[in-house]
Amino acid sequence: MYEHIVIVGAGQAAVQAIDTLRRQGFAGRLTLIGAEPLLPYQRPPLSKKFLAGTLPRERLLLRPATFYAQHAVETCLGRRVEEIARREQRVRLDDGSNVAYDALLLATGSRARPLAIPGTDLEGVFTLRTVADVEHLRPALLPGKRLVVLGGGYIGLEVAATARDLGVDVTILEFAPRIIERVTCAAVSEFYAAEHARHGVQLVCRARAGAILPHHGQARVRAVRAEDGTEYAADVVLIGVGALPAQELAATAGLACENGIQVDEYCRSTDPVIYAAGDCASLPSRHYGRRLRLESVDNAFEQGVTAALNLLGRSVAHDKVPWFWSDQYDLKLVIVGVNTGYDEVVLRGDPTARAFSACYLRGGELIAVDSINTAKDQLAARKLIPARARPDRTRLADPSIPLHEVC
DSSP: OOOOOOOOOOOEEHHHHHHHHHTOOOOOOEEESSSSSSBOOOSSSTTHHHHHHSSGGGGGGGSSSHHHHHHTTTEESSOEEEEEETTTTTEETTOEEEEEEEEEEEOOOEEOOOOOTTTTTTTTEESSHHHHHHHHHHOOTTOOOOOEEEOOOOOHHHHHHHHHHOOOOOEESSSSSHHHTSSSOOOHHHHHHHHHHHTEEEESSSSEEEEEEEESOOOEEEEEEEEOEEEEOOOOOOEOOOOOOOOOOHTTTTTOBSSSEEEOOOOOOTTEEEESSSTTEEETTTTEEEEEOOSSSSHHHHHHHHHHHHHOOOOOOOOOOEEEEEEEEEEEEEEEEOOTTTEEEEEOOOOGGEEEEEEETTTTTEEEEEEEEEEHHHHHHHTTTTOOOOOHHHHHTTTTSSSGGGG
16 A cells, blocks of 8 residues: 555546545545646636636635645645656656655646647737636627637637627637537537527638737737638637647656556556546547547546546556537537547437437447437436447437437
């Protein structure tokens, strides 16, 4: 049994690991190190209620401050880990101090993918990953201001929806042929494109940003110029072109990394006393037969549990079917599973009714379901997909038949 477990990163995976360790009887030292000067908080509301100003900062916390004292957690916040000295089993912080460990859990999350074009350093250009990012962005989203969002993924679409509710004029530039192309089928993309257009968003696909332009003689943004030369006037620009795993610390320490810190099914890295969980970790999935690195609350929660149990010597393999969600306007999209490699899509319901599901099949097996305002479908999918269900296509397409009865 380890005597001192150090957790680097202060997000969902870290908090869930702490909770699990203490609930399962770990009585040793626990140290939590976080780069932000805040207790661990929820990320999903950042692009929605917190950005809109309807959710106060204190409501973001994953656990109240008393939780850490009650669970005897030593918190070291506002400090960045600069180095992992694996041989000595210690981490060096940015203030020069060192913290020794018997076991280390890396829950470092992800960071905004940079965009290599001129003008990203101008005043009025933002990314959105942290509370501080939102608190800088929110004052700029005033009624009548012009926001250009670069990227038609979840973050970009959620911010666009929030900004429209605030009275901001919004343009989305997406370099792919359709929005959320990487994670959804054409029918779902088209539905969301129509919804954003209905709310007044100008959506331009196949548009790659070439430069962010300043006002003459100033360091403030005035427009985004696409590679085809078209200029889109902007008072505010949000760069939302995806995220990268925060793996630099692990890679520098010599741990295997490729699109995330590579771990086995027990969340253990190539160093037997270093584990990783959450957005930063790449795990083998038995269900899908390949490595997955997933950016979702559910994934971070589940991997935090798995990592904690294995730190306690329980030898518990991680093999969960993931799920994700996105709130835009009055629509709740829940994605269960991973649709990579699908060869057929069956729609349940009518998109014009603003409540339907897209069911992804591969070789007849149900591998993923996108549900839009259809809670019963996503709940059924969480049982059918792990069971490798092979539904009857005619019954699957009939929304009057409950999804759990289509096999």
